[in-house]
Amino acid sequence: MIHDAVVIGAGIGGLTCAAKLAKSGLRVLVMEKNPHIGGTSYIFRRGGYSFPMGPLSIGFPDRVKAFLSELSIQAGVEFKRNHFQLMTPDLDIVYSRPISILKDDLKRVYPEESAAIDAIMAEIENIIRLTKNMDRRHPDFLAGLKKKKAVENLSFSDKKKMAAIKKAAGLSSREILDRSIDNVHLRNLIGSQGTYPPEMSLLNLALMWNVMSEVGIWFPSCGIHGLCDLLRDAVLACGGEIQTAVPVTEILVQNKRAEGVRTARGDVCRAGWVVSNADYKKTILELMDPSHFERSFLEIVRNVPYTDSELCVYLGVDPRRADLSRMKATHIFLRKKVRQEAAGHPEDFDNREIEICRWSDNAPDSVPAGLAADMVLEKQAGTGR
Numbered sequence: 203m204i205h206d207a208v209v210i211g212a213g214i215g216g217l218t219c220a221a222k223l224a225k226s227g228l229r230v231l232v233m234e235k236n237p238h239i240g241g242t243s244y245i246f247r248r249g250g251y252s253f254p255m256g257p258l259s260i261g262f263p264d265r266v267k268a269f270l271s272e273l274s275i276q277a278g279v280e281f282k283r284n285h286f287q288l289m290t291p292d293l294d295i296v297y298s299r300p301i302s303i304l305k306d307d308l309k310r311v312y313p314e315e316s317a318a319i320d321a322i323m324a325e326i327e328n329i330i331r332l333t334k335n336m337d338r339r340h341p342d343f344l345a346g347l348k349k350k351k352a353v354e355n356l357s358f359s360d361k362k363k364m365a366a367i368k369k370a371a372g373l374s375s376r377e378i379l380d381r382s383i384d385n386v387h388l389r390n391l392i393g394s395q396g397t398y399p400p401e402m403s404l405l406n407l408a409l410m411w412n413v414m415s416e417v418g419i420w421f422p423s424c425g426i427h428g429l430c431d432l433l434r435d436a437v438l439a440c441g442g443e444i445q446t447a448v449p450v451t452e453i454l455v456q457n458k459r460a461e462g463v464r465t466a467r468g469d470v471c472r473a474g475w476v477v478s479n480a481d482y483k484k485t486i487l488e489l490m491d492p493s494h495f496e497r498s499f500l501e502i503v504r505n506v507p508y509t510d511s512e513l514c515v516y517l518g519v520d521p522r523r524a525d526l527s528r529m530k531a532t533h534i535f536l537r538k539k540v541r542q543e544a545a546g547h548p549e550d551f552d553n554r555e556i557e558i559c560r561w562s563d564n565a566p567d568s569v570p571a572g573l574a575a576d577m578v579l580e581k582q583a584g585t586g587r
């Protein structure tokens with residue numbers, strides 16, 4: 203059978219895409235190399251506990267709900283807001299509350315910085331207003347004819363907003379914070395939501411605070427793996443097919459268009475469209491013939507470093523034998539020592555942030571009866587996340 207689209211990978215991204223295509227009436231085939239769906243957004247079980255393999259909670263629950271209802275999924279998924287706490291020798295604060303509350307909390311800790319806190323947060327709130335639903339109307343998020351039309355239809359005020367957004371994208375949050383805030387711990391908290399020096403543009407910083415404080419970060423009652431299960435069901439209900447334990451080894455290209463895939467077993471599957479949910483390095487460097495790309499482009503892809511978490515430790519904890527009273531939020535970013543020099547030895551855990559998540563706060567069924575807590579300790583890379 204010729205499929206309209208082959209999706210490589212059944213992670214939450216691949217399943218989302220496959221569900222959308224199948225709902226639009228396309229004949230979709232998903233090929234997943236692992237024996238299970240979900241990719242990083244799944245769980246594993248050990249000794250009566252279940253632990254998350256990757257994501258602990260997510261932003262934009264309304265978007266998720268809207269997408270599920272677009273797929274006619276009536277699963278009654280509820281979302282619970284998660285909060286985040288930063289704990290260092292100098293600071294112990296829950297920083298995920300709305301910006302209006304966060305400002306007061308920060309001013310109580312740093313009264314001498316009150317005016318600077320108001321000023322920088324006003325700038326951040328202004329950018330949040332300008333970028334609200336940006337992905338639904340900004341031409342940069344569109345392609346082809348839709349992009350052309352959106353550019354033609356821009357009003358004077360849209361153009362002004364776009365210019366302001368572009369300007370914020372070119373401003374260094376580090377320079378702005380260095381100029382306006384004296385206290386290094388406050389500067390780093392506002393600039394990285396942690397203990398590292400600010401690295402991003404003012405635009406990205408505002409987008410990050412929007413998710414953390416205004417939109418919030420939430421846990422779906424079915425679990426994030428449960429969202430994957432719902433998406434799988436939607437693909438199947440719309441006539442799509444999902445094959446697991448089928449690694450794709452090659453994306454076939456004819457006349458500069460993808461025309462199908464080859465699997466590790468040597469089977470060829472032709473399709474009008476190929477969507478890769480494998481990460482872009484793997485897609486470009488491993489699944490495609492390098493002759494399709496400029497050498498300079500391949501070099502750029504090769505040289506982009508991997509980022510974020512370095513390792514995770516999963517613990518089943520008996521709360522009767524552990525003092526968890528200082529945990530005021532489901533997620534804590536803990537740094538025992540804050541030496542300002544760049545992070546040194548990879549085993550210098552004291553001078554790095556470690557995220558501790560009390561997973562059973564979100565998913566009480568993930569622990570055996572009588573025990574209450576399972577923890578995920580995740581060591582973050584030494585730079586801003």
Ligand SMILES: Cc1cc2nc3c(=O)[nH]c(=O)nc-3n(C[C@H](O)[C@H](O)[C@H](O)COP(=O)(O)OP(=O)(O)OC[C@H]3O[C@@H](n4cnc5c(N)ncnc54)[C@H](O)[C@@H]3O)c2cc1C
Nearest residue numbers: 211213214215234235241242243256257258259449450480
């Ligand atoms: C430790 C950790 C913690 C995280 N925490 C959060 C969080 O709290 N909140 C949040 O929003 N995000 C978090 N993330 C990020 C989030 O997990 C990812 O953005 C998301 O899961 C990516 O989904 P995806 O479908 O794009 O990719 P993946 O989950 O990587 O799925 C890709 C799929 O493609 C399959 N595949 C790859 N190559 C092939 C091939 N050749 N043939 C067939 N199949 C193939 C893989 O097996 C996999 O199933 C975290 C990530 C990690 C690692």
